[in-house]
Amino acid sequence: MIVRPRWADFKVIGLYTGKVIVGVGLLMVIPLATSLLFREWNPAIDFFLGIGACLAFGFGLEILCQTSRDMAWGHGLVVVSFSWFMATILGAIPHYLSGHFSSYLDAMFDVMSGYTTTGLYLLQDLDHVSHGFNMWRHVLTFAGGQGIIVIALTFLFQGTAGAYKIYVGEGKDERLLPNVIQTTRAIWLVSLAYLMVGSSFLWIAGMSLGQGPVRGFLHAVWIFMSSWSTGGFAPQSYNSIYYHSLLYEVITVPIFVIGSFNFALHWAVWTGEKREIYRNIETISFFTTVAIAMLLAMAGLMKLNVYPDIIALFRKMFYQVVSAHTTTGLGTIYSRTFVRQWGTLAMLGIILAMAIGASACSTGGGFKGIRMGIIFKGLIQDVRRLISPESARIVEKWHHISTRLLDDATVRMAMLIVLSYAGIYALGTVAGVYYGYDLVEAMFDAVSAGSNSGLSCGVVSPTMPTLMKVVYLFEMWAGRLEFMSLFALAGYLVALFRGR
Amino acid sequence: MVAAAPRCGGEGVVYKRQVGFGLQNSGGFYRYLIGMALEVSATVVLMGVGLLISIFGFYLWK
Numbered sequence: 426m427i428v429r430p431r432w433a434d435f436k437v438i439g440l441y442t443g444k445v446i447v448g449v450g451l452l453m454v455i456p457l458a459t460s461l462l463f464r465e466w467n468p469a470i471d472f473f474l475g476i477g478a479c480l481a482f483g484f485g486l487e488i489l490c491q492t493s494r495d496m497a498w499g500h501g502l503v504v505v506s507f508s509w510f511m512a513t514i515l516g517a518i519p520h521y522l523s524g525h526f527s528s529y530l531d532a533m534f535d536v537m538s539g540y541t542t543t544g545l546y547l548l549q550d551l552d553h554v555s556h557g558f559n560m561w562r563h564v565l566t567f568a569g570g571q572g573i574i575v576i577a578l579t580f581l582f583q584g585t586a587g588a589y590k591i592y593v594g595e596g597k598d599e600r601l602l603p604n605v606i607q608t609t610r611a612i613w614l615v616s617l618a619y620l621m622v623g624s625s626f627l628w629i630a631g632m633s634l635g636q637g638p639v640r641g642f643l644h645a646v647w648i649f650m651s652s653w654s655t656g657g658f659a660p661q662s663y664n665s666i667y668y669h670s671l672l673y674e675v676i677t678v679p680i681f682v683i684g685s686f687n688f689a690l691h692w693a694v695w696t697g698e699k700r701e702i703y704r705n706i707e708t709i710s711f712f713t714t715v716a717i718a719m720l721l722a723m724a725g726l727m728k729l730n731v732y733p734d735i736i737a738l739f740r741k742m743f744y745q746v747v748s749a750h751t752t753t754g755l756g757t758i759y760s761r762t763f764v765r766q767w768g769t770l771a772m773l774g775i776i777l778a779m780a781i782g783a784s785a786c787s788t789g790g791g792f793k794g795i796r797m798g799i800i801f802k803g804l805i806q807d808v809r810r811l812i813s814p815e816s817a818r819i820v821e822k823w824h825h826i827s828t829r830l831l832d833d834a835t836v837r838m839a840m841l842i843v844l845s846y847a848g849i850y851a852l853g854t855v856a857g858v859y860y861g862y863d864l865v866e867a868m869f870d871a872v873s874a875g876s877n878s879g880l881s882c883g884v885v886s887p888t889m890p891t892l893m894k895v896v897y898l899f900e901m902w903a904g905r906l907e908f909m910s911l912f913a914l915a916g917y918l919v920a921l922f923r924g925r
Numbered sequence: 926m927v928a929a930a931p932r933c934g935g936e937g938v939v940y941k942r943q944v945g946f947g948l949q950n951s952g953g954f955y956r957y958l959i960g961m962a963l964e965v966s967a968t969v970v971l972m973g974v975g976l977l978i979s980i981f982g983f984y985l986w987k
Binding site: 622 | 956957959960961963964965967968969971972974975976978979980982983985986987
């Protein structure tokens with residue numbers, strides 16, 4: 426029997442959703458300040474309206490849904506999926522008012538792409554957007570990378586009993602410290618420390634390329650936010666090609682590789698567990714699968730003789746593969762180059778890299794290295810069981826922060842999530858093929874959306890069919906939240922009509 | 926890190942180190958730097974692997 430949600434349940438969900446939306450409104454203060462600083466009055470008005478809408482909605486929900494009831498697991502998951510959805514609708518107000526989008530759906534697509542650190546965009550005339558609006562795009566992706574819920578827990582929640590229940594719903598289910606609010610603060614400490622260091626290097630690099638101090642600073646901060654959050658947005662439509670600089674590439678690669686690491690790994694390494702960096706199952710999995718993807722891409726490139734020398738081959742292949750595997754989406758080749766020069770085999774290498782993706786509890790997307798590692802270990806365990814006597818007890822261990830015994834429930838859970846990802850990748854691919862795109866091209870952009878990568882071979886554009894925009898938007902949302910929150914929201918909706 | 930700290934708070938006083946954001950047991954600034962350096966080193970190793978694969982592949986497929 427399904428239990429129909431009661432008004433008291435909606436009050437709990439409304440109260441915490443309201444808090445998160447207030448957080449989104451407060452985030453808009455950063456681009457508003459940027460607009461005011463650069464005397465961009467029209468964008469400033471857009472942000473005023475956006476802040477007003479978020480605060481009115483957020484505080485309105487908090488007042489309407491005042492309750493002292495504790496949050497249950499179901500509530501926490503629904504709060505996450507619902508608040509991400511509402512944050513997308515309300516966050517799109519400044520986008521739509523900027524005049525760079527042909528519809529509100531396109532604006533929502535870009536906001537969801539930002540929050541989920543995907544990096545695909547439908548914005549038109551990117552090279553002429555205001556500083557304030559560019560700041561908003563990159564703040565979105567930086568905030569989304571750490572998690573909207575993580576922000577709310579860090580700055581707006583104090584000692585909330587149900588904090589862990591909404592923290593888990595956002596796909597970050599690890600505690601770095603015993604207290605979940607301290608955990609979220611540790612996540613921010615790591616990110617802000619890297620923000621200062623990484624932006625400084627990029628600023629120096631930008632100025633050495635001839636950018637003025639202000640422009641160099643803005644580009645440095647934006648590219649850092651995009652790289653660290655494995656986002657893929659850039660202030661120019663040529664993305665990383667715009668800089669045409671080996672130095673810029675050498676600085677951005679470590680930022681997005683480190684950004685794709687599990688925050689629990691960061692915290693372990695930062696607090697003295699140095700061996701964790703090469704013992705962790707995710708690091709091992711990442712190095713193995715990135716090498717396989719590089720081999721595939723390189724085989725494809727060499728077969729077609731795309732690059733004339735080793736350095737050109739390494740520079741282009743390495744950047745694209747690592748950007749894809751960390752689900753960043755920054756690129757140093759044009760979108761159509763994948764189709765016109767790289768060819769099917771190299772594209773499959775990139776698709777594989779995007780599908781597997783980054784680490785769990787990181788800013789990245791995809792299946793996640795930990796699941797690949799667990800499934801591989803599960804396979805090894807099963808093979809060992811098959812060749813051992815029936816009475817033998819086969820024990821497989823895996824290491825992530827601590828060494829654990831592999832059990833069937835862990836393997837089953839990892840398989841379920843990987844299957845769910847495969848499902849959304851297939852959904853996007855079918856939609857693309859239905860509208861007449863080539864299979865590999867449709868798969869490339871569908872996997873990119875579902876894994877929150879952001880590389881595109883040219884399918885994503887403002888002119889693509891509306892249904893494909895909706896499918897990709899759903900893929901980004903589902904992929905980032907790792908399904909459970911969405912399943913809970915769907916369950917609530919079903920229970921609303923079918924429950925007793 | 927929990928430590929007896931006679932020089933900070935007198936005999937027998939036990940304190941928890943707190944660094945930025947009020948985080949407890951976080952280990953200290955120099956450990957953060959070592960951690961950052963280790964993570965950057967891992968990326969350099971990855972670049973080395975990529976370069977080796979490129980060299981290997983370039984001559985193998987040429």
